[in-house]
Every structure is written in structure tokens, then in C-alpha cells.
Amino acid sequence: MDLKKLANALIPDEDLLPPEEYEKIYPPRSLPAGAEVTRLAPSPTGFIHLGNLYSALADERTAHTTGGVFYLRIEDTDEKRKVEGAVESVIRSLRYFGINFDEGAEIVSDLNAYGPYYQRQRAKIYRSYAKKLIEEGKAYPCFCTEEELDKVREEQNAEKLVTGYYGKYAKCRNLSEEEIYSRLAADKPFVIRLRSSGDVANKTSFCDAIKGDITVTENDQDVVILKSDGIPTYHFAHAIDDHFMRTTLVIRGEEWLSSLPIHIELFKVLGFKPPRYAHTCSLMKMDGGTKRKLSKRKDPELSLDYYRKAGYYPRAVVKYLMTILNSDFEEWELKNPLADYRDFPFRINKMGKSGALFDLDKLSDISRTEISKLSEEECYEFLKGWADEFGSPADKAHFEDKEYIVKILALVMGTSGKKRRKDIERAEQGVNLISYFFDDVFSPEYGFRAAREDVEKALSLFAADYDPQDDNSAWFSKVKKVAAAIGYAAETSEYKANPQAYKGSVSDVAEILRIAVTGSPNSPDLCSIMKILGKERTLRRLERAANTAEGGARS
Numbered sequence: 170m171d172l173k174k175l176a177n178a179l180i181p182d183e184d185l186l187p188p189e190e191y192e193k194i195y196p197p198r199s200l201p202a203g204a205e206v207t208r209l210a211p212s213p214t215g216f217i218h219l220g221n222l223y224s225a226l227a228d229e230r231t232a233h234t235t236g237g238v239f240y241l242r243i244e245d246t247d248e249k250r251k252v253e254g255a256v257e258s259v260i261r262s263l264r265y266f267g268i269n270f271d272e273g274a275e276i277v278s279d280l281n282a283y284g285p286y287y288q289r290q291r292a293k294i295y296r297s298y299a300k301k302l303i304e305e306g307k308a309y310p311c312f313c314t315e316e317e318l319d320k321v322r323e324e325q326n327a328e329k330l331v332t333g334y335y336g337k338y339a340k341c342r343n344l345s346e347e348e349i350y351s352r353l354a355a356d357k358p359f360v361i362r363l364r365s366s367g368d369v370a371n372k373t374s375f376c377d378a379i380k381g382d383i384t385v386t387e388n389d390q391d392v393v394i395l396k397s398d399g400i401p402t403y404h405f406a407h408a409i410d411d412h413f414m415r416t417t418l419v420i421r422g423e424e425w426l427s428s429l430p431i432h433i434e435l436f437k438v439l440g441f442k443p444p445r446y447a448h449t450c451s452l453m454k455m456d457g458g459t460k461r462k463l464s465k466r467k468d469p470e471l472s473l474d475y476y477r478k479a480g481y482y483p484r485a486v487v488k489y490l491m492t493i494l495n496s497d498f499e500e501w502e503l504k505n506p507l508a509d510y511r512d513f514p515f516r517i518n519k520m521g522k523s524g525a526l527f528d529l530d531k532l533s534d535i536s537r538t539e540i541s542k543l544s545e546e547e548c549y550e551f552l553k554g555w556a557d558e559f560g561s562p563a564d565k566a567h568f569e570d571k572e573y574i575v576k577i578l579a580l581v582m583g584t585s586g587k588k589r590r591k592d593i594e595r596a597e598q599g600v601n602l603i604s605y606f607f608d609d610v611f612s613p614e615y616g617f618r619a620a621r622e623d624v625e626k627a628l629s630l631f632a633a634d635y636d637p638q639d640d641n642s643a644w645f646s647k648v649k650k651v652a653a654a655i656g657y658a659a660e661t662s663e664y665k666a667n668p669q670a671y672k673g674s675v676s677d678v679a680e681i682l683r684i685a686v687t688g689s690p691n692s693p694d695l696c697s698i699m700k701i702l703g704k705e706r707t708l709r710r711l712e713r714a715a716n717t718a719e720g721g722a723r724s
């Protein structure tokens with residue numbers, strides 16, 4: 170058969186460059202020895218999840234710890250899945266977590282010499298190579314309809330055989346010249362398939378950068394490389410793009426492992442040196458005692474928006490993912506508490522070989538620690554950013570008063586420099602935690618335990634004597650004075666020694682004041698809270714609580 174004529178009949182495009190030209194257009198990158206070129210290659214569906222972030226972090230760390238390049242390629246061959254603004258959203262989401270691309274789709278960079286980075290814009294490259302394969306007899310047209318393929322699949326299923334287009338089931342593999350041209354003359358749609366030369370009886374060993382040595386069975390499927398609309402399949406585009414974009418390490422989900430034999434064969438027939446591969450394990454969670462994959466449908470925590478809305482500190486999410494990526498990260502962090510996580514010697518081959526367990530509680534712990542390391546100003550900026558985007562109108566308004574919030578944060582976070590409190594876990598929770606400092610949303614349900622009469626007396630006596638200039642010890646002396654005046658022990662030790670002699674102790678009186686001023690029996694230092702609130706607001710709260718006090722029964 171005249172294969173050149175066939176190639177021209179199947180791919181008549183006149184504007185294709187000869188395949189070898191692309192080797193010149195996209196020469197090997199000049200990078201230092203050991204530098205890795207990695208990429209994130211999402212479809213533009215607009216949904217970017219934790220798995221993508223996890224993978225992107227492995228890509229980004231690999232590239233940037235080796236002096237290489239991390240780029241963004243958009244796999245938009247499936248037009249139906251395209252969502253407007255999706256590419257920008259991927260870039261923005263990753264940037265929020267401190268992950269930046271060096272080159273690629275929508276990235277402004279001098280490096281962008283390996284584009285275009287949208288697969289749809291690379292049609293000529295794929296077509297040029299498909300044509301070459303047809304000319305070499307390594308690819309052929311297939312005219313089978315969906316119905317015919319379904320029938321074959323049913324037959325294979327019934328006989329418990331591997332499904333697909335191979336061996337005797339590859340009906341169009343040996344069509345005669347006449348048969349091909351008569352179908353073309355009848356305008357029958359066709360796809361281009363690889364003429365596989367593999368044999369499933371052959372097994373080879375393959376070294377995956379994460380999984381180590383694995384056994385791979387040769388591919389014998391005549392997979393589609395160009396669809397009937399001339400658009401390449403993932404397999405074909407992957408081989409061509411990762412070759413010409415000079416990717417050195419393909420990091421991708423383990424769901425692609427089963428396609429690896431196809432990719433190995435494609436690289437071989439195309440005459441390209443394959444990249445190295447690292448197949449990452451899936452993120453799992455514990456669900457009722459069993460471990461299962463995180464699912465888009467069941468688990469809101471798979472979406473990255475979940476972390477932004479809940480206000481986890483972005484660096485905490487990244488650090489948490491680092492602990493999953495490389496299990497020695499935590500130990501390194503303990504030894505280098507002040508170091509940037511980017512200084513950690515990340516290595517792809519230290520990644521876990523099987524299901525990584527995702528644990529929200531651990532993330533929360535890390536988020537508390539990261540937030541506790543912020544200065545009050547930084548924490549203010551972080552909480553304000555969240556309030557502006559996700560908070561209520563009241564939250565937004567509160568954050569207009571920076572000075573006031575910084576004072577509150579200094580108290581809630583504990584003295585800078587000394588051991589910080591870890592009360593703020595997430596922005597959403599942090600904003601709620603300090604909301605009692607604002608009158609417009611302060612609507613306590615006073616859960617006083619003391620008798621109502623005592624509550625009223627304690628509040629009014631304290632109010633009469635309150636002076637915001639008092640330091641902590643003067644303030645506490647006044648609380649003791651109130652305690653003694655209403656029959657409570659001024660010293661806890663006295664109460665413990667002789668409980669029958671008192672209605673309670675000074676700590677019960679402090680609790681009354683605390684509930685009146687903050688609405689809760691637990692809070693940071695009350696004397697400081699009163700100072701931040703100011704005299705007027707404090708007195709108003711004491712009075713309001715005295716008037717509306719729901720205490721225990723009157724004694």
C-alpha cells in the first residue's frame with residue numbers, strides 16, 4: 170500500500186510542518202544537571218481540588234528544589250468540559266496556597282518558549298506526527314462505528330476477555346487499500362489508531378519514581394490517537410506535549426498507571442525518549458472505621474474552596490500536605506521551627522507508595538500553630554481578608570477598626586514573643602471568637618450559675634467601684650472585695666477549707682463578671698478585656714446583665 174498517499178488522504182492539511190522541525194522549535198531546555206521540569210496538566214473544568222493541590226505541590230517542590238521549571242498546560246481536548254475562567258481560577262487558587270507557575274497558559278513569563286500551552290492550539294503538531302506514523306505504517310484509519318465497537322465489547326465481556334481494540338478484534342487494522350478508499354469516498358467518519366506491536370505475554374520492569382520497580386505488561390491495544398474530529402486523545406497529546414515541552418518528570422495520579430503501557434509504546438513509536446514517571450497515591454479518609462478515597466460527591470473537604478471559606482491558614486494547608494508528601498517533613502519542622510517550608514529537602518522518592526490518609530484534625534492543629542506564629546497585624550490582615558470575602562456585613566464593618574482588633578488579637582493570641590495561645594484555628598472561627606467585643610452582635614445568653622440576687626449584687630458593687638486604670642492586682646482586689654461583701658470567700662483557699670461558711674468563692678464572682686462582660690464562662694484575662702472594651706462599654710454590659718440576669722433560683 171502506498172502509505173504516503175494514504176497519509177495525505179487521511180490528513181490532507183497543507184500547512185503542517187515536517188515533524189523534525191518541531192525538534193528545532195522546541196529544543197532541549199538548557200538547565201543545570203539534575204533540574205526537573207514538571208507540569209500540572211488539568212482540564213479546564215473549573216473544579217480544582219485538594220488532590221490537584223497535593224499533586225501541584227509535589228510538582229512545584231520537585232521543580233524548585235532542583236532549579237528546574239514548573240509549568241501549566243491546559244488539556245482542553247474535550248470541549249464539552251470547558252468552563253469559562255477555569256484557567257485563571259486554577260492559577261488563582263494555587264497562588265493562594267503559595268504555589269506559582271514559572272511558565273504556561275496565562276502565565277506572563279519570558280520562559281514561555283514551549284507553548285502554546287493549550288492543547289487545542291497544538292493541533293498541527295499532533296497532526297504532523299499522526300501523519301508521520303501513518304506513513305510509517307504505525308497508525309491506520311478505523312471506520313468502526315460506536316455500535317460496532319459496543320457489539321465487540323459485549324462479545325468480549327461474554328467470553329470474559331479483555332475488552333478493547335486488539336488482535337482479531339481490531340477489524341480495521343488490515344483493511345485493504347480498496348476498502349479504505351471506498352470508505353473515504355463514502356465520507357465515512359474515521360479515527361486514527363496506533364498499530365500496536367506489543368504482546369501482553371511480554372512483561373518488563375519499570376522504575377516509577379514513587380512506586381519503585383513495577384512490572385508492566387506490554388500494550389497490545391490499537392488505541393485511538395486522533396479522534397474523528399481530528400483532536401488527539403489524552404495518550405497521544407501526553408506523549409507529544411511532554412516530549413516537546415521537555416518534561417523530565419511526569420507526576421500524576423495513580424489512576425493513570427494502567428495506561429502506562431500505552432504511553433511507553435507511544436513514546437517508542439514516536440521515537441522520543443520517555444520522561445520519568447511518578448504516580449502519586451490517592452488521598453484517603455477514614456469513614457466509619459474504613460479507609461476510602463476522598464470523593465467529590467461525598468466530601469466537601471475535597472474542594473479547595475472549602476479551605477478558603479473555613480479560613481484555614483493557607484500555609485497550614487500546604488504544610489499539612491507536606492507532611493503527607495514526605496513523612497520526614499514533620500521531624501524536620503520540629504528541628505527547624507523558624508525555617509521556611511521551602512527549605513525542606515523535598516524528594517519525590519520519599520512519597521508514600523499507598524493511600525495517603527487525610528486528617529482534618531491534624532490540619533486544624535497545624536493551622537492553629539501557623540496562626541499563632543503571626544504578628545497581631547498579620548493576623549488582622551488574614552482575618553480581614555476572610556471577613557471581606559466571606560464574612561457577614563457586620564464582620565466586614567468590625568474589621569474597619571484595625572487598632573481595636575489588633576488590641577483584641579494581642580490579648581487573644583497572648584503576648585508576642587512569649588508562648589502564644591493557639592485559640593484561633595481558622596479565620597471563620599477566629600472572627601466568631603472575637604465577636605463578643607462588638608456590641609452590635611453581642612447577644613449573650615447569660616448562663617449564670619449563681620443565684621440571681623448574688624449576680625445582681627456582684628455586678629452592681631463591682632460596677633460602682635470599677636476603674637479602668639487599675640492594674641491586674643488592683644482589679645482583682647476589687648473582685649475579692651465584692652466577694653466578701655456578698656458572702657463569698659475572698660480567697661479560694663478559705664473557701665476550700667470551710668465551704669459551709671460561704672456561698673461560693675472569689676472565682677464564682679469572677680465568673681459572674683466574665684459572663685456579664687463576654688457572655689461566656691471562658692475567656693482570656695477579664696481585666697484586659699474590660700480595658701479593651703473601655704469603661705463605658707464595660708459598665709453598660711454589667712448593667713445590662715444585672716437587669717436581664719437569668720440566674721439560679723433566688724436564695
Ligand code: GLU
Pocket residue numbers: 209210211212244407419420421422
Ligand atoms: N488532564 C489529565 C488529568 O487532569 C492530566 C493527567 C497528567 O498529569 O498527565 O487527569
